[in-house]
Amino acid sequence: MEKFGDIEIRVVGNYGNIKLSPDSYDINEIAVLLQNVEDLLYPINKKDRPLISYNLEEGSVKNTFRTGLQAVISLSAILAQINNVNSIDFLELKTAQAIENIQALSIQKNYEFEFKTSLKKDDEVELRITPQTNFVRTKNIWVDAELYFYGTLTNAGGKSKANIHIDTSDYGSLTIDTSKKFLEGHEENLLYKKYGVRVYGKQNIDTGEIDKSTLTLLELIDFNPKYDDSYLNALIGRAKKNWSGIDANDWVFNLRGTYEL
Numbered sequence: 001m002e003k004f005g006d007i008e009i010r011v012v013g014n015y016g017n018i019k020l021s022p023d024s025y026d027i028n029e030i031a032v033l034l035q036n037v038e039d040l041l042y043p044i045n046k047k048d049r050p051l052i053s054y055n056l057e058e059g060s061v062k063n064t065f066r067t068g069l070q071a072v073i074s075l076s077a078i079l080a081q082i083n084n085v086n087s088i089d090f091l092e093l094k095t096a097q098a099i100e101n102i103q104a105l106s107i108q109k110n111y112e113f114e115f116k117t118s119l120k121k122d123d124e125v126e127l128r129i130t131p132q133t134n135f136v137r138t139k140n141i142w143v144d145a146e147l148y149f150y151g152t153l154t155n156a157g158g159k160s161k162a163n164i165h166i167d168t169s170d171y172g173s174l175t176i177d178t179s180k181k182f183l184e185g186h187e188e189n190l191l192y193k194k195y196g197v198r199v200y201g202k203q204n205i206d207t208g209e210i211d212k213s214t215l216t217l218l219e220l221i222d223f224n225p226k227y228d229d230s231y232l233n234a235l236i237g238r239a240k241k242n243w244s245g246i247d248a249n250d251w252v253f254n255l256r257g258t259y260e261l
Contacts, residue, residue: 002050005072006118007041009033011061013111020060020111030056032105033063036098040078041071043094076117079126088135093209096137103135142211145203149174150196150223156183164190164217166197171210178217196221 015024034054042049050068057064078095082088088096102113106129115127129135151168162180167173176199198219202211 003069004050004066005069007037007065007067007072007075008114008116008118009037009063009065010059010114010116011063011111012114013060013109021058022056022061025056025061029105029109029111030063032101036101037065039094039098040075041065041067043092043098072117072119076119076126079115079117082127082135087138089138089141089206093204093211099129099135100137103129103133106133107131141204141206142202143205145201145210146218147199147201147203147210147215148196149199151194153190153193153195156190164197164220166195171212174212174215176215176217182217182220190220194223196223 011020011025011029013020015026018024038046038049038052041052050071052065052067055064055066056062078091081090082099088099091099105111106113110131112131113129114125115129116123116125120126149166149168149171151166151174153164154167154173155165156163161177162183163175163177164183165173165175176197197217198221200214200216200218202214203209204211
């Protein structure tokens with residue numbers, strides 16, 4: 001049977017001269033939490049995630065989210081680490097962006113956000129975000145990179161902004177910006193065929209993580225991976241001529257270097 005836990009985000013502040021309460025808490029600000037809590041709890045796999053339920057209560061405004069206990073345990077550890085290092089650079093991209101969005105709302109509205117979980121006793125706050133905190137990513141850890149992905153092209157087009165969607169085994173479905181001119185230049189049907197894509201995007205120099213929202217197409221590469229026995233044997237035959245007279249064991253030994261004991 002699924003076990004559940006709670007995450008409480010208490011918001012303290014004022015709406016004009018009125019102390020915050022459920023009656024004075026605007027739906028746009030509720031939406032910010034609703035949009036970002038999912039990324040805090042399930043930054044990668046949202047498709048198969050457990051239910052997240054929501055309750056709004058007095059005090060000043062207490063937002064309570066109930067979901068799978070495993071996700072609550074994970075979030076509690078993340079909040080503790082943020083407190084310990086006073087940084088969010090170690091977080092996965094979606095989790096870091098969620099914290100940044102709440103930090104931005106704190107500064108904009110002069111609100112204080114107190115995070116608690118059902119794992120802690122009494123009123124122990126696991127993380128506090130205020131207008132004075134600075135939970136934003138270090139900008140220079142994200143660098144421009146040229147990246148390659150391989151998969152099935154599942155969609156291409158867009159009314160105002162052209163893009164392609166490619167389904168990959170390693171990164172899931174990726175949306176890659178392109179130009180209408182590029183799509184117009186391909187008369188053949190691109191959909192449901194295997195392609196490689198060379199793209200420009202942002203990559204974290206510490207973790208190698210890719211910011212999927214920054215991907216722009218540089219080149220579409222025909223990709224038809226198949227085993228060709230005759231082609232492989234032909235390559236082996238050509239290589240044998242180049243390696244004739246060379247002892248493979250000696251070659252590897254010399255490549256590695258020799259060491260006297």
